Amino acid sequence: MAVIPIRTLPDPVLRQKAKKVPGVDPSIRKLIGNMIETMYEANGVGLAAPQVGVSLRIAVICMPEEEAEEIILINPEIIKKAGEREIEERCLSVPGYAGMIKRAVSVTVKARDINFKEIRIKADGLLAQALEHEIEHLQGVLYVDHLVSPDSLKKVTAADSENEFQPD
Numbered sequence: 001m002a003v004i005p006i007r008t009l010p011d012p013v014l015r016q017k018a019k020k021v022p023g024v025d026p027s028i029r030k031l032i033g034n035m036i037e038t039m040y041e042a043n044g045v046g047l048a049a050p051q052v053g054v055s056l057r058i059a060v061i062c063m064p065e066e067e068a069e070e071i072i073l074i075n076p077e078i079i080k081k082a083g084e085r086e087i088e089e090r091c092l093s094v095p096g097y098a099g100m101i102k103r104a105v106s107v108t109v110k111a112r113d114i115n116f117k118e119i120r121i122k123a124d125g126l127l128a129q130a131l132e133h134e135i136e137h138l139q140g141v142l143y144v145d146h147l148v149s150p151d152s153l154k155k156v157t158a159a160d161s162e163n164e165f166q167p168d
């Protein structure tokens with residue numbers, strides 16, 4: 001496995017609509033392994049394939065909890081959303097910034113796992129936020145596109161972000 005450089009704005013790959021994955025082969029497994037390693041290296045909660053320059057509908061998430069397992073999402077889709085809340089968000093592809101956005105309180109996601117088996121995840125809190133954030137990446141959307149107001153975007157230093165939520 002290898003750590004891959006993370007693409008940042010204005011890299012056009014972040015703006016492409018990612019393609020559906022037709023099935024899992026060794027190259028997809030390798031990509032997912034590299035994405036997980038890259039996510040850990042960057043201390044991110046999640047990472048989407050376009051962030052490593054690959055326009056495919058794949059994302060990985062790992063909650064910042066002890067012994068949390070990685071969640072691998074192939075072709076994920078949000079099938080249900082409920083509630084609304086205002087929260088701060090960051091993104092590894094927008095380094096040095098944080099902004100306020102609206103996210104659902106809970107979401108249900110349909111996806112395929114590493115064996116291409118269909119899975120459903122119902123989540124709230126941080127996991128719901130991460131799922132929405134990563135799935136948006138696959139549509140070419142970043143949180144800075146839907147800030148509650150332009151002036152809610154602020155500069156943050158690496159030290160500020162250490163204990164803060166950073167979806168990816």
Ligand code: NI
Binds near residue numbers: 092137
């Ligand atoms: Ni992101």
